[in-house]
Amino acid sequence: MTQQNSATQPSIVIIGTGFGGLGMAIQLKKAGLENVTLLEKAGRVGGTWRDNTYPGAACDVQSHFYSYSFEPKHDWSRKFGLQHELLGYMDHCVEKYGLGKHIRFNCEVADAVFDDVCNRWTLTLTNGETLEAQVVITATGQLNQPAWPKIEGMSDFEGTCFHSARWDHDYDIKNKRVAVIGTGASAIQFVPEIAGDVAALTLFQRSAAWVLPKPDRPFKRWEQRLFKRIPVWDRLYRYLIYWKNESRGLAFTRFHRLLDIFARQAKKEAGKHVTDPATLKNIIPDYQIGCKRILISNDWYPAINRLNVDLVTDPIERINSTGIQTRSGRHYPVDAIIFGTGFRASEFLSPIRITGRNGLTLNEAWQEGAVAFKGITVSGFPNLFMLYGPNTNLAHNSILYMLESQFQYVLGCMNILKKYPGAAMDVRQDRLKRYSSVVQEGLKGSVWNSGCTSWYLDANGKNTLNWPGFTFSYRFSTRRVDTADYQMLDPAR
Numbered sequence: 008m009t010q011q012n013s014a015t016q017p018s019i020v021i022i023g024t025g026f027g028g029l030g031m032a033i034q035l036k037k038a039g040l041e042n043v044t045l046l047e048k049a050g051r052v053g054g055t056w057r058d059n060t061y062p063g064a065a066c067d068v069q070s071h072f073y074s075y076s077f078e079p080k081h082d083w084s085r086k087f088g089l090q091h092e093l094l095g096y097m098d099h100c101v102e103k104y105g106l107g108k109h110i111r112f113n114c115e116v117a118d119a120v121f122d123d124v125c126n127r128w129t130l131t132l133t134n135g136e137t138l139e140a141q142v143v144i145t146a147t148g149q150l151n152q153p154a155w156p157k158i159e160g161m162s163d164f165e166g167t168c169f170h171s172a173r174w175d176h177d178y179d180i181k182n183k184r185v186a187v188i189g190t191g192a193s194a195i196q197f198v199p200e201i202a203g204d205v206a207a208l209t210l211f212q213r214s215a216a217w218v219l220p221k222p223d224r225p226f227k228r229w230e231q232r233l234f235k236r237i238p239v240w241d242r243l244y245r246y247l248i249y250w251k252n253e254s255r256g257l258a259f260t261r262f263h264r265l266l267d268i269f270a271r272q273a274k275k276e277a278g279k280h281v282t283d284p285a286t287l288k289n290i291i292p293d294y295q296i297g298c299k300r301i302l303i304s305n306d307w308y309p310a311i312n313r314l315n316v317d318l319v320t321d322p323i324e325r326i327n328s329t330g331i332q333t334r335s336g337r338h339y340p341v342d343a344i345i346f347g348t349g350f351r352a353s354e355f356l357s358p359i360r361i362t363g364r365n366g367l368t369l370n371e372a373w374q375e376g377a378v379a380f381k382g383i384t385v386s387g388f389p390n391l392f393m394l395y396g397p398n399t400n401l402a403h404n405s406i407l408y409m410l411e412s413q414f415q416y417v418l419g420c421m422n423i424l425k426k427y428p429g430a431a432m433d434v435r436q437d438r439l440k441r442y443s444s445v446v447q448e449g450l451k452g453s454v455w456n457s458g459c460t461s462w463y464l465d466a467n468g469k470n471t472l473n474w475p476g477f478t479f480s481y482r483f484s485t486r487r488v489d490t491a492d493y494q495m496l497d498p499a500r
Contacts, residue, residue, distance in 0.1 A: 025054020028146030048115035062200035064090035194347035389431035449475030
């Protein structure tokens, strides 16, 4: 399949059909750009909300703000969206905006190579098929590659084991002895859901998480009608959520002591539900609140307090055929192991191999850590635009707000490319370097650099994920494209 270039319709390939890919495609179509193809490695849209189907899967950002501003949904069942609702919302957007004809399913990209001569990208799929495009937009997200721990003997286990992001729904968990390795964001949600069904549940915790109450409840029917009949109220409600969440940005980036209020709340909540003194001691973190992701749940602490739940903090030594052995020598026989060990978040675009100008690969360009100008473009990789790229993750607000800022910026780039048929935009190295320095300087005073080890940091200890400021400052910085930040490369033929 080869898409032909034209002055008014640059050929565009979007990789991924999560919130980023779908939203970008909608905005491109609204702008009159129809020469768009979305490549999806799976058999349906949804991104992380398609993959994470574990019991209790839900969003920790309020429903009305974890949706596109241009496509409000009035009938959310509760304040925080459930996995199936979020997936249904995306299906609705695909149908409403006619994206179906643009999507190619079961098409996983293996590599993408930029041709310096004709300013075009050649993408090779895992099945060997090749596609050409003038523009490539990646929307693979940061939570798409499950992280498997390196534990000796994993292959020796004779029971059932799976990652929470690849939940085995065919396995009947009832009355089984189950081990859960990891007590992060996913485990916080699925452990309470399965604790009442299993015979015994052993939680292996490497480090405790700060867990706050989740201000969640079902919406009443009259509230849903109000959102629908009075659009201005729906808009106002969304703004209220935004500013409530945004106000926490100062605590994360500058005034850490403000977070101590939440630490006291978490300790109080734990003390209310957990009766065993040793367990209570182990579930209170020893690091500054906010250094790792703050979690929200109303049933995590009650679940830990169940008689059939055992919290183990003794490090895992190895896995054998019948269970898990810890460093102290104790053996825990189990029927199933569930890995709630998160994602390889800092491995952007993995496992796709991307080669830019002069044969430079993205891995080579990122030897000292992932960087991108405004989290979107990388020097040496013309007409490659990333959504949810380096340092655009948030700890205090909705990533969809950041994505919509990126949509606007990429559209600005498309408008520039329409004026220069066949040209390619390559961000200048000095602009990228200066931008990256400002971002890293801003992160120095943040709570994420307060000493803990978290998934916000890459293998070199560099924070390549989080945005170090307010989301409105990011939107301001992406409101328009400054052509002085870019080299315009003319095709040789």
